[in-house]
Amino acid sequence: MTDPVIVHGYRFSVYNQIVRMALQQKNVTYSSVEIDPFADTVPESYLEMHPFGRVPSLVHGDFQIYETAAITRYIDQAFDGMSLVPAGAKQAARMMQVISIIDNYGYWPMVRQVASQRVFAPLYGQASDEAEVAKGLQESRVVLTTLNKIAREGLVLNCQQVTLADCHLAPMVGYFVQVSEGEKEFEEHQALNRWWSWISCQQSFQTTRPPLPSQH
Template identity: 25%
Template sequence: MADELIFYTNPMSRGQIVRWMLEEVGAPYQQRLLDYGTTMKDAAYRAINPMGKVPAIVHNGRVVTECAAICAYLADAFPGAGLAPAPAERADYYRWLFFTAGPVEQAITAKHFGIEPDIDQQRMAGFGSLAAALDTLESAVAGKAFVAGDRFSAADVYVGSQIDWGLQFGTIAPRPAFEAYVEPLRERAAYKRAKAIDGALIAEMQAANPAG
């Protein structure tokens, strides 16, 4: 099928980031829901992503994994959606997209696991410290409607998702700059559609397995 786009996800995962991006793109896609520990780990899906994790997409037979990579890929694959800056204007776009996917997520994960790098370890760790990563992220969004340039892009989907998720679940401490940045993003039609889809799927899963 021409322009076949398949989305592998679980609604209680980072797949929510890619769902939002897909809704912004507006291209039709097929959904494949996977369960942790079963279909996500079986041979069929590991042939797509050997990590056995979601999300992943397959577009015209080509596999893309990792949320930031998927967002960047979709912006390029569907240029009509206008979700990537012109090539000469992508410095902030790439910088903050991958800074958030790298140092910020690493710092948050380390904190969640109770890892607090000392001064010497901070020199070796790419994220330095959680405080340094979040201070830098704050500098990227403070006083701005969009993280890269003067219009919404795939970088806002990824950066916005990470901040939105962090504020919601307490892995990122509230800061006025973070709240001001994500509040308008939550009002986007594609964001609301994506949340409604995943929210309904989560409700179905919980109803089917109330003890889970």
């Protein structure tokens, strides 16, 4: 009997979608447990699994792991199917570089400053912080320029093979382009635009893309 796979995550989290995309690409059946990391209290049982209270975490049988990049590497190696790590030292290195760029320099401006302020704040009856949006858009430009150069090079983000780089970047872009200014900024990067047209049509992205919360 195959050990069950459980994703503990937050439905609106880009990192939750990253893990779910990787699982979809590997055709892994899994169940989900909702954990809201923004709630006043996080269940003690979850803190035993993830002492920092972030999401997501993955449970596979008696094995537990957190940190998204570690989870997706585990998924790629633990389950059958086409590899999500490209062959070749240069390609694999570029994949890890994209993941590092988006984690360290892209997530905060693209998701937390631009998308959260313009997409989520109004849904919760809050005014957007336009200074935060402007700062996020400005800091996103160097991220997009850098990723466009990598996409143009063609080692990864090349519209040929879904890798962990694609899984990691697509959910971030999915939120960013829901903001009109973000979409405009993104459209100025030709190679990334071509990649987005391709990845956004992949089943693994379409079936894991979270709906927006109901307006409060």
